[in-house]
Amino acid sequence: MPAGGKFSLVEYDRGYGPELIWRTEKTGEICTAAVAGPSTTCAALASISTKHVPGxxxxxxxxxxxxxxxAFWxxxxxxxxxSVDHLVCQGRDFPVRAAYSTSxxxxxxxxxxxxxxxDLQGQYLVVVQRGGHQAAERLELNMDQVGAPAQC
Structure with missing residues (x-):
């Protein structure tokens, strides 16, 4: 059950989705579910807590x-x-959408x-706002673990 009964509708560009996202009331996990199907995936609170700060x-x-x-990812x-501004690859900017925030x-x-x-080849950079300044860092997408590798 979503904490406080609150969830967000997650949208993507190009018509993919939509999905729902929420934080569970009992365990604090963050979960997503496809609106069109019954599949639900959750990330344990312990795995979220260990993420690099900032990162x-x-x-x-x-x-x-x-x-x-x-084909798209x-x-x-x-x-x-x-906060993330956008992703860059071969000089092309790819916009991001903020979908859900929690502390x-x-x-x-x-x-x-x-x-x-x-089908792009190269290196992805994520452009972020950190401490009031813009920074760009390499982003490992690791999509080869799900299907064909996503490369810029």
Missing amino acids: VEVFMGGGQFSDHGR AVTLIATGE IDGVARTIYTIVIPQ
């Missing part, structure tokens, strides 16, 4: 989908103690969604 990581994997014959990111152990945790083409 950005992939959160609960990603999904592959096709839009007009092109729908990815969720978790930012800990900072765990006194640190702000924000879940973002992003859609990226599956």
Whole structure:
């Protein structure tokens, strides 16, 4: 059951989703569920608490989908103690959507969604706001654990 009965609708670009996201009342886990299906995935509070502060990581994997014959990844990111502006690859900016925010152990945790083409080659950089300044860092997507690797 969502804590306080509150949940957020998670949206992605290009028509992927939607999903629901919430923090559980009893265990404090963060869970997602596809609106169209009964599958639910939860991240244990202990695994969320150990994330780097500040830092950005992939959160609960990603999904592959096709839009007009092109393959894409729908990815969720978790930012800990900072905010994400966008993702960059080969000079292209990919916007993110803030989907859900909560505080765990006194640190702000924000879940973002992003859609990226599956066929780009190169290195992804995540651009964040940290301490009032913009910073860019390499982001390991590790989508090869779910399907074909996401490369910029």
